[in-house]
Amino acid sequence: MTERNIDWKACVALGSVVTTIFTMYKLYKQDKKIPEAVMGVEQLIGNTPLVKIPSLSKHTNSEIFAKLELANPAGSAKDRVALNIILTAERKGLLIRGEPGWVFEGTSGSTGISIAMICNALGYRAHISLPDDTSLEKLALLESLGAVVNPVKPASIVDPDQYVNAAKKACNDMITKNGINAIFADQFENEANWRVHYETTGPEIYTQMNGEIDGFIAGCGTGGTITGVARYLKEKRGLNDCHVVLGDPQGSGFYHRINHGVMYDSVEKEGTRRRHQVDTIVEGVGLNRITANFAHGETRIDEAIRVSDEQAIKMAKYLSVNDGLFVGSSTAINSVVAVKLAKQLQLQGIENPRIVIIACDSGSRHLSKFWKIAKDIDREISLTEVMQD
Numbered sequence: 053m054t055e056r057n058i059d060w061k062a063c064v065a066l067g068s069v070v071t072t073i074f075t076m077y078k079l080y081k082q083d084k085k086i087p088e089a090v091m092g093v094e095q096l097i098g099n100t101p102l103v104k105i106p107s108l109s110k111h112t113n114s115e116i117f118a119k120l121e122l123a124n125p126a127g128s129a130k131d132r133v134a135l136n137i138i139l140t141a142e143r144k145g146l147l148i149r150g151e152p153g154w155v156f157e158g159t160s161g162s163t164g165i166s167i168a169m170i171c172n173a174l175g176y177r178a179h180i181s182l183p184d185d186t187s188l189e190k191l192a193l194l195e196s197l198g199a200v201v202n203p204v205k206p207a208s209i210v211d212p213d214q215y216v217n218a219a220k221k222a223c224n225d226m227i228t229k230n231g232i233n234a235i236f237a238d239q240f241e242n243e244a245n246w247r248v249h250y251e252t253t254g255p256e257i258y259t260q261m262n263g264e265i266d267g268f269i270a271g272c273g274t275g276g277t278i279t280g281v282a283r284y285l286k287e288k289r290g291l292n293d294c295h296v297v298l299g300d301p302q303g304s305g306f307y308h309r310i311n312h313g314v315m316y317d318s319v320e321k322e323g324t325r326r327r328h329q330v331d332t333i334v335e336g337v338g339l340n341r342i343t344a345n346f347a348h349g350e351t352r353i354d355e356a357i358r359v360s361d362e363q364a365i366k367m368a369k370y371l372s373v374n375d376g377l378f379v380g381s382s383t384a385i386n387s388v389v390a391v392k393l394a395k396q397l398q399l400q401g402i403e404n405p406r407i408v409i410i411a412c413d414s415g416s417r418h419l420s421k422f423w424k425i426a427k428d429i430d431r432e433i434s435l436t437e438v439m440q441d
């Protein structure tokens with residue numbers, strides 16, 4: 053009887069110890085899910101979420117994920133690049149924290165917005181040169197962030213007044229005339245660009261996919277994202293086990309460059325080019341020149357797939373209605389490519405291919421142009437209709 057009592061008490065004691073350990077473990081796990089407080093906005097950059105795109109995955113018998121770079125504090129993958137360019141300049145002593153300093157860039161896109169925000173966070177000033185027909189929402193955003201905005205006439209890269217060249221000149225003037233610390237960010241040529249994707253975006257994707265990734269898709273503007281991530285993934289998975297595809301808009305030269313070795317598009321024919329550097333409604337991707345960031349990792353890109361503006365517009369609406377993903381134009385391009393790549397990998401014998409696309413920015417950056425058309429697409433549109441050429 054006494055022995056039985058002792059056993060019973062021991063059981064209760066053991067039970068309560070186990071319950072306490074289990075409860076503490078659950079609390080600890082929950083705690084791990086809540087991000088810790090950080091000491092400044094710049095520390096929120098990176099570690100972006102990865103989300104499955106259920107509609108595309110279901111229709112293609114695959115698993116298609118979007119790396120939500122749009123969740124960075126200034127709204128795009130360019131936050132990583134802008135921060136790394138500034139940190140690299142600080143390491144070289146070109147900018148000194150606590151002292152006046154300027155960051156100059158020539159950009160009509162997201163990089164200016166990221167630079168402006170990070171400069172504010174770190175105590176610097178931003179000076180952004182851009183074409184004078186840049187969308188009003190981007191201008192308003194840059195001005196709201198307190199950047200000095202320098203609009204110039206649209207011109208070819210060989211023209212000294214082209215906006216990238218204008219930014220470089222303005223930076224040199226600031227250093228020589230005023231003796232103030234200043235850098236030209238130079239995102240196309242600056243290797244801090246691809247390196248940050250190699251050091252952060254690539255490893256994050258690989259970890260979030262538990263190393264099981266058969267395909268990776270990104271667009272190419274400077275080339276930093278696709279070459280940096282591809283380099284990392286190919287090192288981890290081997291050259292042939294993760295197919296890297298460049299999603300290219302109409303009018304861009306990368307499609308022929310990757311597939312046929314020549315940087316050319318038919319709009320290069322004399323008299324056929326319209327205003328834009330690349331004749332597409334899509335912003336941020338597509339180019340007709342080789343940049344340092346593209347060149348260093350070109351051999352790690354297996355293929356380029358071209359997507360028409362019409363397909364991109366329809367895909368953007370499809371993702372919004374079916375998955376609640378409100379994305380920008382380059383993400384829509386990558387999603388069209390993902391559907392094609394899923395089929396291609398299946399034909400090569402991979403049963404349920406696992407594919408990651410970059411979701412560089414949100415639809416809210418594209419309201420006045422791309423989404424002005426996309427919003428009117430029928431919400432009942434099918435994936436087959438989206439994919440029609």
Ligand SMILES: Cc1ncc(COP(=O)(O)O)c(C=O)c1O
Pocket residue numbers: 161162163271272273274275276277278335336337380382383412413
């Ligand atoms: C919306 C958007 N998507 C994709 C890209 C391409 O990224 P990367 O410059 O790394 O090639 C850019 C570049 O500016 C962009 O603005």
